[in-house]
Amino acid sequence: MFVASFFFWTLMGFVLGLVMGAVPVGIAIGVIVGVVNWFVCTWSSEKFAIDLYDAELLDSEKAPGMNDMIRELSRDIGIDAPLLYAIPISAPNAFVVPRRDRGNVVVVTNGLTKHLNREEVQAVVTLMLIRLADKEAPSWSVASAIAGLPIYVACTGDWKNVLRKKLAVDRKTGLTIVERVMMAFLIVPCAIVLRIGYDHQSIAGADRATARLLGTHRDLYSALAKMEEHLPKTWWGRSYFNAATAPLFAIEPLASPETIAGLAPIWRFSQHLFGNMILSPSERRRLLSEAPVAEPLSGESVHV
Structure with missing residues (x-):
């Protein structure tokens, strides 16, 4: 992840240097920012997603049933109960x-x-806990923070307000021309950072592990169907959602820019870099229905 952060920001610095007409200065700035970014994202990566979405802590007094569910499932999986x-x-x-x-x-x-x-x-919570049990999981939040900070800067409200006072907003994308150029430039390098940080086999296999623990794929199958049904159709460029956090979610929270003119080819190329890391809910349901469910990991179905 250090190498990914270093090269990513060095590339950004190179482009900045071209714009400034001082390439060595731009590269030097990129190198410094890349090193600092890695330290910040390593030591405080957990704060990025929590603060980004204004998450509120739910203790046992506010949500006793959900916390009891998490504690019991965590015990069956063999991990400490998360907050x-x-x-x-x-x-x-x-x-x-x-x-x-x-x-x-x-x-x-x-x-x-x-x-x-x-x-x-219960099936969705189990899926989340199965993902947490992966030994490589801590690198996921670091990768999301490293890739997500540039997207956050490009999508932050203050920056958008400044641009939209001077530039026209495209109706299809909801972005100004400057924002579209920034997005086009950021999508591929951010995808590369995420691909380095995430173990796509663990992500893809978590659904099957959840079905084994619960003793059936029925509940996760129906949960994915309902989540897909209520999935917002807005693409993430129109919201405060950060695309770099998508692999952390049970399903991608918003639509991708696959139909956005100018961004669609770049997005499809970046998705190719992911391989099978992020599958659609319908694809995951198909894989669940085709895979045989073995005996539950704990020896019996989990009932909370």
């Missing part, structure tokens, strides 16, 4: 923030318990 946070989003979803030297975090949206029944919520 529980919530974010004010109506679509059902959840994401994890893996941390190496502190407690892990599971974040659920307000819509998770609203649109899913108890068994489906």
Whole structure:
């Protein structure tokens, strides 16, 4: 991840140097920022996603049932129970923030318990805990922070307001021409950083491990179907959602720019870099239905 951060920001510095007419100065700035970025993202990566989405801590007093569920499932999986946070989003979803030297975090949206029944919520929470149990999980939040900071800078509200006072906003993308150029430039290098930081086999295999633990794929299958049904159709460039955090979520929270003129080819190329790391809910349901479910990992189905 250090190498990824170093080269990513060095490339940014090179482009800055071309614009400034002083390439060595731009590269020097990129090298310094890349090293500093790696240190910041390594030591405080868990704060990036939590602060980005204004997550609120839910202790045992605020959500006793959910916390009890997490503790029991964590015990069956063999990990320490993570902290529980919530974010004010109506679509059902959840994401994890893996941390190496502190407690892990599971974040659920307000819509998770609203649109899913108890068994489906349990399946989604189990999926999140299975992902946290992966030994490489701490690198995921670091990768999301390293790739996400440039996207955050490009998408921050203050920056957008400054641009939109001077430039026209494209109706299809919701972006000015400067923002579209920045997005086009950032998508591929950010995808490369994420591909280095994430173990796509672990991400893809977590669904099957969840089905084995629960003794059935039925609940996760129906949960994915409902989550896809309520998935917002807005693409992430129109919101404060940060695309670099997408692999942390149970499913991608918003639509990708596959139909956005000027960004679609670049996005498809970046998705090719991911391989099978981020599958659509429908693809995951197909794989779940085709894979045989073995005996539960704990020897019996989990009932909370």
